[in-house]
Amino acid sequence: xxxxxxxxxxxxxxxxxxxxxxxxxxxxxxxxxxxxxxxxxxxxxxxxxxxxxxxxxxxxxxxxxxxxxxxxxxxxxxxxxxxxxxxxxxxxxxxxxxxxxxxxxxxxxxx
Amino acid sequence: xxxxxxxxxxxxxxxxxxxxxxxxxxxxxxxxxxxxxxxxxxxxxxxxxxxxxxxxxxxxxxxxxxxxxxxxxxxxxxxxxxxxxxxxxxxxxxxxxxxxxxxxxxxxxxxxx
Numbered sequence: 001x002x003x004x005x006x007x008x009x010x011x012x013x014x015x016x017x018x019x020x021x022x023x024x025x026x027x028x029x030x031x032x033x034x035x036x037x038x039x040x041x042x043x044x045x046x047x048x049x050x051x052x053x054x055x056x057x058x059x060x061x062x063x064x065x066x067x068x069x070x071x072x073x074x075x076x077x078x079x080x081x082x083x084x085x086x087x088x089x090x091x092x093x094x095x096x097x098x099x100x101x102x103x104x105x106x107x108x109x110x111x
Numbered sequence: 112x113x114x115x116x117x118x119x120x121x122x123x124x125x126x127x128x129x130x131x132x133x134x135x136x137x138x139x140x141x142x143x144x145x146x147x148x149x150x151x152x153x154x155x156x157x158x159x160x161x162x163x164x165x166x167x168x169x170x171x172x173x174x175x176x177x178x179x180x181x182x183x184x185x186x187x188x189x190x191x192x193x194x195x196x197x198x199x200x201x202x203x204x205x206x207x208x209x210x211x212x213x214x215x216x217x218x219x220x221x222x223x224x
């Protein structure tokens with residue numbers, strides 16, 4: 001699996017967009033980018049994933065650069081409940097069962 | 112639809128004792144996983160199963176055994192608990208589809224004295 005690099009922590013004002021970066025410069029052509037979050041030691045929660053194209057769902061948007069070496073998770077209107085540790089994970093979709101969780105980014109939403 | 116559930120939520124063991132953690136999912140998922148998370152660290156895969164009756168080792172399997180006798184259940188056993196196994200244990204499951212999305216349970220906190 002490609003390794004990922006994320007900032008250790010970030011702050012964001014409530015109501016603003018939170019932009020969380022992730023570098024994955026060694027990503028292979030068939031590896032997906034996944035984002036999960038973990039709120040206060042609860043089980044990780046799936047947010048979104050993508051391969052090449054930008055993706056959007058009800059929770060967030062995922063922007064992947066054209067060379068696929070980095071991506072950004074966007075929470076469009078952050079709320080206090082979005083305070084969590086956010087994990088960027090890169091893996092091959094089939095045949096590789098390991099999700100490698102790094103230490104993630106601790107996002108704090110400021111009232 | 113309860114999703115992924117884990118029992119117990121919390122347990123204290125003495126060194127050398129044994130116990131079994133139960134994971135159950137009601138989403139008819141083929142794949143199930145056991146992870147552990149130590150303070151300040153990410154999750155590490157212990158064992159996983161790609162279907163009923165099959166199991167495989169993850170990255171930290173030593174000291175643990177697993178069984179998948181029924182599709183909806185995945186058991187994690189500690190035969191002789193050690194303080195190094197103090198951790199939070201998470202179970203996850205996923206469907207056999209292209210997304211690879213794993214759904215996690217709420218976790219079991221285990222303290223080994």
